[in-house]
Amino acid sequence: MRLGVSPDTFPPRGHEAKRLSIVDAAAGVFCREGFAGANIDLIAAEAGVSRQTVYNHHGDKEKLFIAVVRDLTERCNAGIFATIATFPDQPGNIEADLIGFAVRLNQNCICNRDGKFLRKLIQTEGERYPELFAEWREQGPGRTWPALAARFARLAYGGYLVIEDPDVAARQFLGLVNAELQTTFMLGGTPSESEVVQSATNGVRTFLRAFGKRPAPAGVKKQATLANA
Amino acid sequence: MRLGVSPDTFPPRGHEAKRLSIVDAAAGVFCREGFAGANIDLIAAEAGVSRQTVYNHHGDKEKLFIAVVRDLTERCNAGIFATIATFPDQPGNIEADLIGFAVRLNQNCICNRDGKFLRKLIQTEGERYPELFAEWREQGPGRTWPALAARFARLAYGGYLVIEDPDVAARQFLGLVNAELQTTFMLGGTPSESEVVQSATNGVRTFLRAFGKRPAPAGVKKQATLANA
DNA sequence: ACAAATTTAGACAGCCTTGTCCAAATCGTC
DNA sequence: GACGATTTGGACAAGGCTGTCTAAATTTGT
Numbered sequence: 001m002r003l004g005v006s007p008d009t010f011p012p013r014g015h016e017a018k019r020l021s022i023v024d025a026a027a028g029v030f031c032r033e034g035f036a037g038a039n040i041d042l043i044a045a046e047a048g049v050s051r052q053t054v055y056n057h058h059g060d061k062e063k064l065f066i067a068v069v070r071d072l073t074e075r076c077n078a079g080i081f082a083t084i085a086t087f088p089d090q091p092g093n094i095e096a097d098l099i100g101f102a103v104r105l106n107q108n109c110i111c112n113r114d115g116k117f118l119r120k121l122i123q124t125e126g127e128r129y130p131e132l133f134a135e136w137r138e139q140g141p142g143r144t145w146p147a148l149a150a151r152f153a154r155l156a157y158g159g160y161l162v163i164e165d166p167d168v169a170a171r172q173f174l175g176l177v178n179a180e181l182q183t184t185f186m187l188g189g190t191p192s193e194s195e196v197v198q199s200a201t202n203g204v205r206t207f208l209r210a211f212g213k214r215p216a217p218a219g220v221k222k223q224a225t226l227a228n229a
Numbered sequence: 230m231r232l233g234v235s236p237d238t239f240p241p242r243g244h245e246a247k248r249l250s251i252v253d254a255a256a257g258v259f260c261r262e263g264f265a266g267a268n269i270d271l272i273a274a275e276a277g278v279s280r281q282t283v284y285n286h287h288g289d290k291e292k293l294f295i296a297v298v299r300d301l302t303e304r305c306n307a308g309i310f311a312t313i314a315t316f317p318d319q320p321g322n323i324e325a326d327l328i329g330f331a332v333r334l335n336q337n338c339i340c341n342r343d344g345k346f347l348r349k350l351i352q353t354e355g356e357r358y359p360e361l362f363a364e365w366r367e368q369g370p371g372r373t374w375p376a377l378a379a380r381f382a383r384l385a386y387g388g389y390l391v392i393e394d395p396d397v398a399a400r401q402f403l404g405l406v407n408a409e410l411q412t413t414f415m416l417g418g419t420p421s422e423s424e425v426v427q428s429a430t431n432g433v434r435t436f437l438r439a440f441g442k443r444p445a446p447a448g449v450k451k452q453a454t455l456a457n458a
Numbered sequence: 459a460c461a462a463a464t465t466t467a468g469a470c471a472g473c474c475t476t477g478t479c480c481a482a483a484t485c486g487t488c
Numbered sequence: 489g490a491c492g493a494t495t496t497g498g499a500c501a502a503g504g505c506t507g508t509c510t511a512a513a514t515t516t517g518t
Contacts, residue, residue: 015494034353037265040476050496055477119415123352124263126416133416141412168409168431175408175432179400183370186348187355187362202397203404210438244464244516269506279466284507 177203
């Protein structure tokens with residue numbers, strides 16, 4: 001829709017550019033101050049436009065807020081699907097490949113600007129706009145989680161993992177690779193890259209202890225290969 | 230301090246009662262509306278007192294907010310420690326016992342009113358009061374996570390689990406048993422009891438696949454006992 | 459029942475915010 | 489260079505909120 005083809009009856013190119021910069025600035029201010037605390041003058045200033053222009057483009061504060069959430073949802077979803085497309089379907093080294101995937105997911109979708117903002121807006125104002133966030137839920141987790149589960153199912157079918165319920169496994173994968181980042185997320189912080197890698201590494205190792213095929217067929221002491229840390 | 234002994238020079242009994250009802254009402258309003266959107270008149274109305282009484286007790290809006298967060302932190306911490314005290318140190322049936330513990334933790338500390346409110350306030354306003362929430366971090370996760378890790382270490386020492394790093398295991402335990410509740414939490418909802426049990430059951434099963442001692446000493450097909458769901 | 463402390467209701471000033479209006483300035487295009 | 493659309497800045501009304509003040513009503517302890 002946004003990336004559609006040449007709407008030739010388009011107003012000046014700067015028009016759309018301003019719309020974008022307003023939505024961007026608004027996202028930041030809504031996140032920092034909350035809906036009630038967000039100040040249109042401040043949004044206009046941060047967007048580098050006049051207050052009147054904000055009203056020209058978006059009508060009122062509530063419509064602007066809705067535009068912000070829709071924009072973020074759209075961008076985040078695109079990012080998540082692009083990242084899921086890099087899922088290792090035929091891993092050479094399943095541990096390393098899953099860790100790489102988890103790190104990409106975190107860095108490109110969860111810890112980046114859009115991801116942080118969308119998450120915070122959902123947490124903060126989710127109850128105020130039930131239908132808007134129901135829409136997010138359908139378009140977001142409702143579509144991305146099954147997509148991820150399908151990838152894990154394929155990995156199981158290929159003999160790389162032993163999984164009964166791919167949906168549960170997918171959710172637990174996310175829970176595990178983010179287990180060490182919860183406190184940072186809570187406070188709105190951005191984990192350092194090494195924290196992300198650390199959490200992903202620990203998470204994937206545990207995930208594979210639960211769902212991975214045992215490397216040694218039989219006889220060998222089972223935990224010995226892992227427990228020598 | 231609050232639970233100290235007999236402050237005999239205490240004003241009327243209703244004084245402290247009113248203070249409590251104000252803080253309680255304020256917690257609800259701050260959560261629903263955010264700090265900026267919270268209305269002192271509304272808080273007073275919900276607390277069943279006059280606006281002036283709110284100011285008499287707490288000075289101004291910011292002090293009231295701080296009192297709310299401190300109160301919630303204190304109560305939640307108490308609840309978490311009380312629940313950790315029920316950790317199964319010598320489990321008869323480790324799966325059932327850990328599931329029970331996870332359910333208690335969720336119901337008594339995370340899904341209850343105080344837990345929901347504290348979580349939302351931290352997410353919403355954490356960046357606005359760095360020192361206040363740093364305090365929460367020290368008193369909360371900083372104390373409860375190690376306490377939980379110590380219990381898991383004891384379980385490993387007792388031969389019930391195989392764990393290298395108890396801190397990591399504790400965080401992953403929490404991540405796993407809450408894996409299926411994330412979306413609900415995001416939107417501020419309260420999961421039903423069956424959802425909590427379901428998530429805890431799946432989480433504990435996976436946790437034990439990763440860290441549990443294999444039930445059959447040797448020879449038997451390893452996943453067979455678990456994979457027949 | 460009395461005295462002290464607390465609570466209440468209402469009014470009030472000061473401030474901030476939203477959303478509108480308008481004339482002048484600017485921009486993009488032909 | 490000229491024209492039309494867009495943007496700008498400033499003024500403006502209407503409304504909401506915080507925090508203070510006061511005198512009257514109520515509660516509490518003795």
